[in-house]
Amino acid sequence: MINKERGEILKRGGIADIFEGQKIFGREFALTSGRKTVSPLAYKTADRVFPYLRLITKPPKNRGRIILRGSIHGDEIPGTNTLLLYGSEIVERANTLGFSLDIHFCGNPYGFPRDRYNSQYTADLARGKKYLGNNDFLRYELSDGTIVDDLGKSNDFKNWYWSTDRRLKGVDLPVETRLAQKLLRSEYRTKADWQQVKAIIDLHADKISPGSMAKAAAYHYAMGDLSVYQPIVTEIKKIVPVWSGMAVGVTVPPSDSEMVIDENGFIVRHDGSLPDLAFREGVRQAITTETAGATPLEKACEVNLVWIFGIMDLLAKEV
């Protein structure tokens, strides 16, 4: 359901500021959900405090948890717009089906909506600091002891670690990545906590790959049995074309681990991202959604909603 205010926001190109979105969501959410825990968390730059909005819902009957995150890459705005503009419907559906949600509305409040990373980090880079991405949640130890942050097509490794693990050396992560890991660790302390998490959906947009700024499109990262997502892909194809058979350069700077998208728009890649970490913690449905940067915001949000509702429906049949 698109109300007038949301229609206006989408028409003008999205929520311009996380504070604005917080107000809109707060107003709508108050009307539609009875039980909630809102944790506005702040962290500081030199001149401003940014809210990290996290919401954990507790439905009357809990069949499991779904983690949702928007816009860890700050300039990929559909994620945060989807979660803030449609949050009330998402929460309502999850409550009805009996799923608890852990929503991270904007993974990168510094960068949103301007910058993939954040200004402080960009300044650090200018001072010659080593590059590390902000969706950098995992390290793999290979059989020869080498530590890497991305396995690419391979799934061969000896061990894995959270990228904030103290045993690792020289991993200097951006502030939003450290904060997210702290928040996740405080909620998911044990194996049993992770067993409760049935799915994670990380909402992105692609402004990097060749052609991404030319035409609307979608594709996706996932792991495990991809056939279960067929009904979701069918729905997405009704909204935008789904890319296939092409390589996408998904890292900056481009690495040699470019991957080719399969006929249903999927890439399987253990890239050390948050969904990859969740997968290692035992979460079976670990999805990264992508819409091409040229996709109109309204359609990009629709694609994200198809994933969110589709995964809920899928889980409702399974658990």
Ligand SMILES: [Zn+2]
């Ligand atoms: Zn991204």
